[in-house]
Amino acid sequence: MYHHSSKKRQLIVRSVVYSIMTLSVVAIVTILMLIILGYSFNRQDGRLEQGGLMQFASTPSGATVTLDEVAQSSRTPSKANVDAKNHHVTMDRTGYRQWQKSIMVEPGTIRWLSYARLIPTEPVVSTVHRYTGLDSALVSPFRQWIAVSENATVPVITIADIRSEQLKQESITIPEESYTVPTTEAVQSFAVESWAQDEKHMLVKHTYDTDKVEWIIVDRTDVSKTINLSKTFAINPTKVLFGTNNGRNLYVKTDDIVRKVNLDDRTLSRPYVSNVDDFWVYDSTTVLFSTAVDEATNARTVGYISDDMEVAETIKSFPAETTNLKIAFGEYYSRNFVAIAHNTTLELFQGTLPKGSTDADLKVVKTQTLTSPAEWLTISRNGRFTVAQQADGYVTYDVELKKADPTKFARPATTPQRQMQWLDDYMIWNDRENVLRFYEFDGANQQDVMPVTEGFSVTLSSNNRYVYGFVKNESGASLQRARLIIGN
Numbered sequence: 001m002y003h004h005s006s007k008k009r010q011l012i013v014r015s016v017v018y019s020i021m022t023l024s025v026v027a028i029v030t031i032l033m034l035i036i037l038g039y040s041f042n043r044q045d046g047r048l049e050q051g052g053l054m055q056f057a058s059t060p061s062g063a064t065v066t067l068d069e070v071a072q073s074s075r076t077p078s079k080a081n082v083d084a085k086n087h088h089v090t091m092d093r094t095g096y097r098q099w100q101k102s103i104m105v106e107p108g109t110i111r112w113l114s115y116a117r118l119i120p121t122e123p124v125v126s127t128v129h130r131y132t133g134l135d136s137a138l139v140s141p142f143r144q145w146i147a148v149s150e151n152a153t154v155p156v157i158t159i160a161d162i163r164s165e166q167l168k169q170e171s172i173t174i175p176e177e178s179y180t181v182p183t184t185e186a187v188q189s190f191a192v193e194s195w196a197q198d199e200k201h202m203l204v205k206h207t208y209d210t211d212k213v214e215w216i217i218v219d220r221t222d223v224s225k226t227i228n229l230s231k232t233f234a235i236n237p238t239k240v241l242f243g244t245n246n247g248r249n250l251y252v253k254t255d256d257i258v259r260k261v262n263l264d265d266r267t268l269s270r271p272y273v274s275n276v277d278d279f280w281v282y283d284s285t286t287v288l289f290s291t292a293v294d295e296a297t298n299a300r301t302v303g304y305i306s307d308d309m310e311v312a313e314t315i316k317s318f319p320a321e322t323t324n325l326k327i328a329f330g331e332y333y334s335r336n337f338v339a340i341a342h343n344t345t346l347e348l349f350q351g352t353l354p355k356g357s358t359d360a361d362l363k364v365v366k367t368q369t370l371t372s373p374a375e376w377l378t379i380s381r382n383g384r385f386t387v388a389q390q391a392d393g394y395v396t397y398d399v400e401l402k403k404a405d406p407t408k409f410a411r412p413a414t415t416p417q418r419q420m421q422w423l424d425d426y427m428i429w430n431d432r433e434n435v436l437r438f439y440e441f442d443g444a445n446q447q448d449v450m451p452v453t454e455g456f457s458v459t460l461s462s463n464n465r466y467v468y469g470f471v472k473n474e475s476g477a478s479l480q481r482a483r484l485i486i487g488n
Contacts, residue, residue, distance in 0.1 A: 051083045052105035056091070057114035059464055060485050063091040063099070076116075091116050095486050101444055104401075115426035119438070119447045123482040128167050128468070129160070134477035137470050138192045139457040140199040145220070146457060146468070147202055150476075152189040155179065157202070159220050160479065162461060162468060167479070174204065178216055178226040182208040193240070196247030197284065203240055203250075215240050217247070217263065233261060233268045241281045251287055253279055258287055260307070272305050273312040282329040290325040302327040302340055304353070313354045315362070318342055323373060330379030330386065332399050338362060339386045341374035346388045348397055366397050368404050375417060382425045385441050389420055394428075396441050407443030411435070415454050423467075429458055436469050436482075450482040460484075 056065050057077040065072040067080055068087055076091065084107040091099040096118040105111050135152035139145070146160040155174035160167060174190065182188050188208040195202055204216040214230035215237060230236060235254050243249035248263045256276050260269040272287055273279075277300070279289040286306045293300055298320045304327075305312035315338060318325060328339040338349040346369075349362035366386075374388040386397045393408040411432040423429045428439045436449045436458055452458060452469035459468050466481040 051081060052108065053079060053110045054082050054087070054089070054103075054105065055079045055110060055112045055114060056089070056116075057112075058091050058093070058099070058116040058118055060093070060118060063093040063096075063116070063118060066090045066092070077114075089113060091118065093118055096120055097447065099445055115424075115440075116445075117424075117427060117438070117484075119449060120484065120486055123449055123484065125450045125480055125482045127478045127480050129169065129479045130476060131158075131478070132476045134453075134456065134470060134472055135189075136191050137456040138195065138202075139459040139468075140195045141197055142199060143459045143462055144199055145195075146459070146479075147192040147195070147220075148479075149190065149192065152191060153187055155190050155206075157190075157192060157204075157218070157220075162459070165461075165465075172218070172220060172223050174216060174218060175223060175226055178228050179206050180208055180212070180214060180228075180231075184209045186210040194242060196242040197245040198247045201242070201247030203242065215252075217250075219247075227263055229261065232266065235268070239279065241279075243281060244284045251279070251281055256292060258289065273303070277325070280328070286329070288327045288329060290327060293320040300325055304329070309355065315354065315360065316340060324375070326374060326377040328377045328379045328386070330383040332383035335399075337365070337379065337383065337386070337399065339377055339379055339388075341370075341377045341388055344370045344373055346370055346374065346377075346386070346395065346397070348386050348399075350399075365399065366402075366404065368395060368397060370395060371406075376419045378419075380422060380425060380441070384425075387420075387428075387441075391417055394420065396443075398442065403442075405442035407439060410437055410446060418455070421458070423458070423460060431455070431458065431469070436467070449484075450480065452480075453477070 061076050063076045065076060065078055067089055072078060072080060082105055084105055086102060086104045088102045099116045099118055103111055131150045133150045136149040138147045144163050146162060148158040148160055156171055158169055158171045160169050186209055191205045193203045193205045200219055200221055202218045202220060204218055206214045206216055214228060217227045217229055219225040235252060237252040237254050239253040241251050243251055250261045252259055252261055253276060257271045257274045258276050258279050259272055273289055275291045275294060277290045277292045279287055282288055286304055288304050291301045299317045300320060300322050301314045301317045302325060303312050303314040322342050324341060326341045330337045335350055340347045347364060348366040350365045351362040352360060354360040370388060370390060372390045374390060376389040378387050384398060384400055388395045395404060395406045397404045409432060413432055420428050420430050423438060426441050430437055431452045431454045434451060434454055436452045438447045438449060449467060451471055453472045456470040465485045467484055468481045471478050471480055
């Protein structure tokens with residue numbers, strides 16, 4: 001009898017222990033999952049609340065992060081679990097200016113502050129090369145080359161190789177048989193208008209006999225392959241843009257018609273779209289356009305056409321009196337966005353574009369009233385930011401944070417308004433009043449970096465160590481660079 005009772009007691013004890021162990025494991029796993037999902041216990045009101053995660057990174061790395069006035073134990077790159085609320089973040093590193101930003105964290109979200117670019121307290125500026133003069137300078141798409149024209153009246157382009165810290169240069173001369181020799185004493189000029197994505201081909205605009213223009217494609221690796229677009233295809237374009245990455249396809253606007261040019265086949269396509277007021281190229285093979293007023297409908301439209309489409313598609317129509325009509329496309333994490341600027345309104349749509357028998361399924365994400373009409377409209381290369389540039393600043397809409405930020409330029413323009421340029425995926429620059437100034441996408445952390453002369457390209461080196469810019473002086477001009485990363 002005693003033996004039987006002992007066995008029964010052991011069984012009960014074992015069952016209780018196993019139950020406690022199981023419940024403990026379940027509790028621990030639950031607590032860990034809640035921690036992973038950002039939940040924490042609020043002692044003030046006794047509630048379980050979900051927070052978020054913040055990720056920090058900087059260029060250069062190794063910055064101290066202060067979150068809501070509390071210094072974090074680790075340096076960038078780092079992360080922190082935070083409450084769902086507005087947080088103030090600063091990043092500091094010896095020898096650099098402080099970086100700071102306030103950002104709202106929603107429950108269960110991750111906020112990436114991975115784009116902080118720290119600027120030295122006093123950037124060291126040095127001269128890389130001196131030129132006898134400077135009429136134009138244009139950086140290639142991937143920051144490897146700069147096309148420099150010291151004297152626009154002669155067909156010579158100097159190619160500066162900035163792939164390494166030791167600058168290399170080579171001058172190329174456009175063959176005389178590739179352009180029309182002037183018949184009058186009017187000054188001719190050669191200006192590099194754009195680079196192809198392959199960074200080999202350049203589009204040169206040749207102006208001669210006062211008001212005549214022709215377009216020339218120059219291969220920087222072999223000038224014997226230079227092609228006079230205007231002569232070869234017997235056209236007189238008012239606008240030319242590169243298409244595919246190899247630089248052998250272009251889109252041209254002649255009168256009000258947009259066509260495609262294939263340099264390899266020496267072919268000029270059928271009209272892609274007509275009654276065009278202006279056009280832009282997206283993703284190398286898609287033409288975006290705005291039309292002039294259609295007399296039949298008394299309306300203006302914006303639309304697109306791709307190389308695989310027979311007919312252009314209209315995305316939206318507007319009254320005939322609509323001004324500053326522009327369109328831009330973008331993609332962010334597989335979501336398609338269409339931005340349209342008209343008059344003093346910016347509209348951003350998300351969804352499916354019309355194509356053939358497929359109707360558009362575009363829904364308005366944001367409608368923003370501008371203080372003045374947009375002079376340029378772009379969506380950043382990473383697809384996250386829609387930017388409408390105005391005469392005195394710009395408005396950015398961030399599709400990730402669902403937030404619009406207006407920014408005023410720090411200085412008035414002293415020359416005709418130019419389209420602002422991206423320094424990287426998060427930072428914009430301008431050179432107003434001959435000072436290079438950096439702006440983050442939302443206008444935060446504005447920094448004066450170094451003196452430059454307005455109207456010429458500025459670029460980062462491929463390793464982010466330097467920023468290059470041009471300065472005119474009494475002896476001609478200089479290519480200068482400011483060191484952005486201190487030390488080796």
